[in-house]
Amino acid sequence: MPSYKAPLREYRFLLRDVLEIERYANLPTFADAPMDLVDQVLEEGAKFCEGVLAPLNAVGDAHGCKRNEDGSVETPPGFKDAYKQYVEGGWPALSADPNYGGQGLPHIIGLAWNEMVASANMAFGMYPGLSHGAYEAIHLHGTDEQKQTYLPKLVTGEWTGTMNLTEPHCGTDLGLLRTKAVPQADGSYKITGQKIFISAGEHDMADNIIHLVLARIEGAPGGTKGISLFIVPKFIVKEDGALGERNGVVCGKLEEKMGIHGNSTCVLNYDDAVGYLIGAENKGLSAMFTMMNVARLGVGLQGLSQSEVAYQNGVIYAKDRVQGRSLTGPKNADGPADPIIVHPDVRRMLMDAKSFNEGARAFAFWTALHGDLLNVSPDEKVREKAEDYMALMTPVIKSYLTEKGYLTATDCQQIFGGHGYIEEHGMSQFVRDARITMIYEGANGIQALDLVGRKLGANGGRALFSFFAEIDDFIHENENDAELKDFVEALQKSKGELQEGAMWLMQNGMSNFDNAGAASHDFLNLFGIAALTYMWALQAKAALAGKKANGADAYFDTKLATGRYFIARVTPEAGAHLAKLKSGADPVMALPAEAF
């Protein structure tokens, strides 16, 4: 049975020593989150995730959800009760708006909480995760009345939410969508159509489910310009806030999936369901996409979360399982064999995972901090940079963290040998659950295209130049620090490779868009490597300072060694990505379609 320990020390190190969030104590939300409160909140959260959610992870995988003939859906044993505790603990409110009952903590604290939940039980975490998406959409685009009607209950968690985009014939290309909305005399709409792959689409844990649904108003233009966003509650909410009639939306089927069995992935059939327009007519896509940055950061974090929990269990097994002897002589001479953690190739897999997890977490947190600054900073320049960074980094976090997370989870499964392949040890589940993160909320290929096609060139490349300038400043400030030398050099090299990739794109991507498309995956990886190399430089600097302040704490040496592994063994991957990128579209597009 796999276990999970929340990486509280990592959170503290990142928040206090690396990102120094106490600097922002004068800003809203941060003002209410002094470090000792943050520690306390995360410790409480850790207890809940470790004690309540983690033990249900395998249960959810084995049992899955069950659809009854009437379309109602039962969640796996224990989920309903755990969700009740989740609500009672006030967790959905953590970083929500105090105007609607939220606790108003910075989003970066919510991010740490989300990672813990996803590591403990990703399928469970998706229920409140999707609610948060619905909350964001209504909070940003809803009328005051809509906010008053839906937000308080979403914030308490009494109601959950969903996002309805995909239809059988369209996922990525939402311009094709067919679900229709017919205006009614009372200002509402009747929604009809079929949505698929709706996570948390129907379940037995909450009193109501607030569906956010993309649909086309009768007579609206075709393509993406005629799509509107609607609120479609499972139970219609009466004026006094009480629940009224059951709406015309029913779960027609639960999908059989590779993983996340504990989450109900529904086909939802809308049949003259009552819906309320949210945001402007025909502007549904842009309303939906404003939620996407947050959702995509969350998915990147899910990739990391599976890598983290797989790593933790890989470590336990590698210390426990004895098999063979160390290549440099027995390390457990009294035992029948050495624990397999003595073997360099097992170490390689663990260090790959550990150095990825800690670098990736730093990257997600650093980006989320910019998200908070975008919301609360009084300084326009800070907000501009924060907005630039959120836009630029989001596709990188979504793709790089999920792809690498899947691979490191696979590596940690590998450490178990045959025992990793049987379901008993839980490693298969981490890999199977991680697999979806590369697909949903915009498949990774779409993220890469978003990066090179939209984000890179926005405002004349301002976001990227700003990132380069920040790295240059770091290099300049630290180039004479002998202890940071390895990190500064690796960063310089990695930044140079990213720059070369960007330059190649500028010179070749405009003349032939296929060059941009063919380069996008490798450019995104170049970016991910450079970003994590920078994160390791930041962490190394903080660790060196920590070591000076408290030399007896082995944590800082571990941190430095982990970073050195990353720059020795991961940063060099950038060279291969750059070489591939520069080979251009020709090798990729040479074959006519019929030659496949």
Place this chain on the structure above:
Amino acid sequence: MPSYKAPLREYRFLLRDVLEIERYANLPTFADAPMDLVDQVLEEGAKFCEGVLAPLNAVGDAHGCKRNEDGSVETPPGFKDAYKQYVEGGWPALSADPNYGGQGLPHIIGLAWNEMVASANMAFGMYPGLSHGAYEAIHLHGTDEQKQTYLPKLVTGEWTGTMNLTEPHCGTDLGLLRTKAVPQADGSYKITGQKIFISAGEHDMADNIIHLVLARIEGAPGGTKGISLFIVPKFIVKEDGALGERNGVVCGKLEEKMGIHGNSTCVLNYDDAVGYLIGAENKGLSAMFTMMNVARLGVGLQGLSQSEVAYQNGVIYAKDRVQGRSLTGPKNADGPADPIIVHPDVRRMLMDAKSFNEGARAFAFWTALHGDLLNVSPDEKVREKAEDYMALMTPVIKSYLTEKGYLTATDCQQIFGGHGYIEEHGMSQFVRDARITMIYEGANGIQALDLVGRKLGANGGRALFSFFAEIDDFIHENENDAELKDFVEALQKSKGELQEGAMWLMQNGMSNFDNAGAASHDFLNLFGIAALTYMWALQAKAALAGKKANGADAYFDTKLATGRYFIARVTPEAGAHLAKLKSGADPVMALPAEAF
């Protein structure tokens, strides 16, 4: 529902044009396999795999095997009948020894057949696959009587076989094994112990199952030097060949696995089971390992097989699914959107898979040809080189083909977006089935250690030098061929990187064995890339010749473009592996175990 088409044209191209097996028509086995007969056999085999085995693949995954209370095991619906057809078709006999009823075709033909079976239905293919392992062991190490007793029925397929190595506390480190064998007055032994992860360990498809079991004879030395190999039939075979008593071996449990659900993975409990020593006392491990080269080649091929079938279905989906528009303008202007095969990032994934599949298949076939020459060549030099190559290439094929096969299968699943994550389309199964190939028959990390620790230095590095010399000859012969220029240059670079890695290992691996261990994974990948680059050079040369002979056949242009993709987009990965390798053991081993 996924489909499968056997790549018959690829087999023909490899066997006839690249490997030119007709050269060997004067040698045994090849003499009986003229190209037109080979074509015919493979065509027949393709029909069976496509029509009978492939449709049962998803059935096997969904139903799995069922263990009854008495320990008997039912295979998935349709498997028993398919196996009957398999036996009636004479397929188990394909490359078996004519002295025992085999058809005596070269093993390389058997390899093509095995790939087709594994692509169509890997879980099914493991039943006869394991039989072949048992056949090999008895054929190589059995007494005449043992051969007469067991081989004919294994060759017809009326009986199947298994290999029993792993115990709960030991897999890789067989020196720890505890299953004991007690000598009996009649020369037989009583075998007692528990074996786990026994593929095809119990089922309802054959009259008898011949288990090959590693056990320790009472009083034998501890460790690997006291292990013997035994034949333990499920039903004891009487002197007249009839089946006698049920032996004391029972399936205690079926494992719940991530994939290959159609194969029965058993815990086998031996309780005073009658066993017969095969080979010399205490030499069981080396007897087992002589079978391993063949088995490991087969597993490498399984990795390729899942990549191949995933690729085929990825292509079908990419041509069929319309979503978005080409970056360079609509390609399907009359339709609502373009087929996704127009998108460069989809192409990238398809080309990665296609160029891997065709390079990997060439590598496996080229190696298998050496395996055949080892058996039948009258020339001692040829046999020596063949033996060297078999030893050297086996771990590379096992690991490189399975790891890349898993990744390309994952990529092809990615092409399906959310539809790839639900079980309906079958892509999840290909990934889940492929996952085991990285683990069983010696986990990939063990293969890498075998390569650097044992194979590389054997006979003063003779095998590697011989491979380098062969590549140098090719380069020398073709360096002035303008049409081959790209391939020759890529090969030169790739060989240089492999050589540099080998040199580094020689200089650093002996002084600190951890350097060898830490480098092993990356060295194996360097090797795999160099080998496939060489295979692409060989294929390009044959394709250019083919094109000259028959310019109208687009096959050859496709082949060349696929090869050019490989050298532009895959060969450059070697640089990253070399850089990682040369960073040595220090970053990998820096942390004390308790720091994890």
